[in-house]
Amino acid sequence: MDRLTPRGPPGHLPQGEASVCWRLTVRVLEARGLGWADMLSKADPYVVLQLPTVPGIKFKTKTVTNSSHPVWNETFSFLIQTLVKNVLELSIYDEDSVTEDDLCFKFLYDISEVPPGKLLRKTFSLRPQGQEELDVEFLMETTSDRPENLITNNVLVARELSCLDVCVENTKSTAMDSNQDNLELELVLKGSYEDTQRSTLGTASAFRFHYMAAQETELSGHLRSSKSNGWNSDNSAGHLTVPLRPSAMGKEMTIDVPATDAPGVRLQLKAEGCPKELAVRLGFDLCAEEKAFLSRRKQVVARALKKALQLDRDLQEDEVPIVGIMATGGGARAMTSLYGHLLALKKLGLLDCVTYFSGISGATWTMAQLYGDPEWSQTNLEGPIRHTREHLAKSKLEAFSPERLTSYRQELEWRAEQGLPTTFVDLWALVLESMLHSQVMDQKLSEQRAALERGQNPLPLYLSLNVKENNLETLDFKEWVEFSPYEVGFLKYGAFVPAELFGSEFFMGQLMKRLPESRICFLEGIWSNVFSLNLLDAWYDLTSSSEAWKQQIKDKIGHLGRKEDAPATSKASSWLEDLWLQPGTALAQAFKGFLTGRPLYQHTSNFLQGLQPHQDYCNQKNFSTWADSQLDSTPGQLTPQEPRLCLVDAAYFLNTSSPSMLRPGRRLDLILSLDYNLSSPFETLQQTEVYCRGRGLPFPGVEPSPQDQGQPKECYLFSDPTCPDAPVLLHFPLVNASFKDHSAPGVQRSPAELPAGQVDLTGATSPYTLFNMTYKEEDFDCLLQLSDYNIQNSQDAILQALRTVLKRQAPGDGLPGAQP
Template identity: 20%
Template structure:
């Protein structure tokens, strides 16, 4: 895998390559630290401002269990006077739903009333189907890449968090100076499959959105806009917080849940209900029922006659007549037939039902069939990202580098890359940049390829070569330089880098970070944040120590400092409510708090695990109240131990 790393930070107005924290984040933290200091003093831990520890609260994934569990944990931290000790708050999946709900109000952490308001809303609030449908229609109008993320965000997430939040993350920049700095995390789906570890982890803050470890960021207000060669070419409205919550919690997107909402939409939607006797709408309803049978295992036979009557005389996408022919068994062939009919019913809806084209309900019908089609296709979620080829991106910054990066110009490695880029672009513009060959040979003197060959350019052959030959030579030279770069310049290994596959993609696919690592450790382990203590609330199902061990393994592969994780078999089957893994050298100390444990559940540990499943549907108000209390006990039971850990960290600073 060829990588090119530069030791400078390349900026346009909104796009940045580099690892430094944004000015906005640094200013935010400067304003937050006095509140942290004041909190510690109130808890009998005196310290100077310079010794204030950088503490990050992490909330893991876990659907509604994580959403409510984090609310209970933060509520008790507030009651115990500990919440203002945190400099950062970062979440994955369900925990981001709680975060977004709390951050609706400015400086919520200094006013416990907001936690009570959110708890009441989680238990007793609701959002009508009509409002959710119209929010989806809004996404459809605004988004060129309409996807399942739009569907999940608009139709399902508001039903869970009981609100449609139209505010944006960049709005947080000025109204939350007394709250922990919020970080929402997702992963790059493509990089996960390409095994590009540093390029996989992605974060969104009020000021920047970008690759946590790789070091490429765009202003949050422009996340989702279109970039070319690192330059903003088509600004688009910033996603709202409802969409962001859907994106962060996309691992929970369940086809059956969405199909049930589509069925409700057809039967209960104000406009759709008026069309209930229309054969086209009846066919859609029947097809949705057939799809639900695939999930529930019910016998689809009773629906066949209705479906075939409604399909009579209709041709599919391939021109053949559409009919369903199978027995009551739910075989692969049956599923394929249902998918074929579903696809045709969505894609050909208005061709089959021309009488509906000019009705006022046309737009809603259009969004419905597009949604139905996306659910049927299981299309990957796509967001427009800032991708371009490495050479094109760096070329855009050559002038800036030459003007501002004096230290960069003195280093042979980056100079070599820039010279090759200049040569490459000169050739493509059909300009004679032969003088660069002499300069390149000076930089390449003594350099060998991986195979041991000499890379010096024969100047006579270059002068005699035609344009195509020069292009091939420059391209081959750049590849050889990339292959050998780190053996030539090992001193640059810790500099910012972006893998070229990441930059070549025109679109970027993001998904729930919990699919890879169910806690946002990487956002807290970003070197520039200098985190001293991580307080990790873990709401995961299954092994309560799994996220810890997975993070430790990931950190080992990425050469990131992390505490040594040791535990016993009993910690898996019967976990305690509070673990401390002390950081050594550059590693932060980690406090690990499993939601359900022997300290707060006793002999009913397994009962609680079964009671609060990840995919079981909405929790009742009584369940929410009980879970808030249970999560809070983990803080209440360990307040003094937590303060002791903080005190030790300050003494060691």
């Protein structure tokens, strides 16, 4: 992070320096060619001016009635910080006394184009689309106010905050206390973190507001009778307005509240600076905790590589290659297959060669389960595999029992009481936890640090997407959000918070309100909420009546329960899933919208709130690497302006966790790509290559032959010798190639063993469909054994890839040789 101190004219601040604020004066002159509002009359236009970087301030001109050529000649001013990207929004509205005012036109103007000290006249036009024009004058002048101390990573800027303390005093006798108990004091400070605070006058003693120190705003107050019919009642009394200026910092003010019902009530005001240290880390480099982990993990990897490759000497730290596992999603199929892949790596002594372990969607179910044990990779995996096998084979009806429904509601109500937003995805998280574990798992993401203390396990990385809630599809706007036991943050903005603070409330990079850290099941609900669509759409229909929702679901369960004695000859592994999807049932109707349905998102407090875009943010390589939306050039619509995040499963865009693997600072040498797609074993990888090349990220070419496309093998190596920064990629499709004929690598199946190799991955009756959450035990075992075999059968390819990347790390002839 770079701290900035004063100097310099606007727009030319050297890095490491700070800036005073400047006075921007805007004069709205006139408009032409506005046309007719309807068939009978011309428009009644007015202009609204707003700068997102000056929160809480919105100016409005007078309305000129019945005019296509309105003249306003009105002047407004903003106090702006030129280190941030100031884009003025000029909106022309048509006033309507009956319906909501219509937005006619909106112009965006980058204030950095205004030369200091010179009057600039500009005409905004919609030509060639139309004849509408708007004339505006701009003037930028310096101020005498003290400079701001700013913190920036050249993409986001954290500005100074002030804390306004307001104490309520009563100088009269306590005889008025009974009257005061019926009065409510409302204080409003637009643009502040708190915005509005209310309290009964008899109990109100102090308020605190956090707002930008360089902000020109005002504190407004209202004293109203609590017995009136609402805050807008005509019985309100005691209105006051107190201008707040940056120059008033540290000065005390006393304001009498003008209320006849409460004589002697006054407010003591004092604004002081807030602590300068941020709770949000602004920076694109790895956090200190991850760097320390890397040093510890390299010692473990060095020993494992020496043994696996039979090296004749120990590896130095800078010779140790970085290897990562990159697992795709795929529901219970991904969860089961990932266990098999890890089991094989463990048997081969190669699991300790891995430094990073990333996954999305269903793969995160395995990861979250494993990291509940700080020693998971140092012990056998029989325990978690047995646990998963047992719970996948169970009927899922238990997850919808009246007792479970009650417990879900109680926990969601508790979360709401704590101030945590709740959505259907949180309900899905609890249902998922019940399905996978049959009990509450009291684990948190930050607690996974215990699995990293000695470098004994790879560092787990989980991925999600932040999207726009209403007006844009996921493909049009998405931002990668990375989760690790150390911190959670945005790759695009270079902004991270400690894992235990994710979900708490922030403003301008400072922690405002610490909320309880969510159990990891609620994060699994985020990481894998693509699977919640069918379940939660059904629940939406079933819970339309808050009083009857339990009974409706209980009735549905009762109907399903009558089918529990389904014939054992049923070919489907999960008869429950088939019954729910029978045509004509209520749930089938609810599921119909799945393929065309909108993403379900999880709401959480936005820890970027208040932070502002740097003047040159668009030209920063770290930002532009992950900028793939048209809105990235519109700072007023970027995520720091949103009050909350809307998080969805990363598989809504790409079924890959590659962004975490390719983040600058990690620079992986070898990636083990574990792909759990069935229909197209190279599609996700090819999509990832296209995406990475478009972002300027080094990635090898993925060009399988037509034969491999039709009959894929267990392992493929992709590399780019012309690009040393591109990782070597070992790709493992989920296929049944040689396993059907071999019980172990090199061991041919006997005729009696051949049926055990017939694992149905893609047939019409395959038990491994994406949304099947119930496996027969034999189906689980087959998929586990297949995945185990595919890795073991690729042992030579893995060892050769490790030798290749190790040779890259050792300069010249420094590669350790194999022992004779």
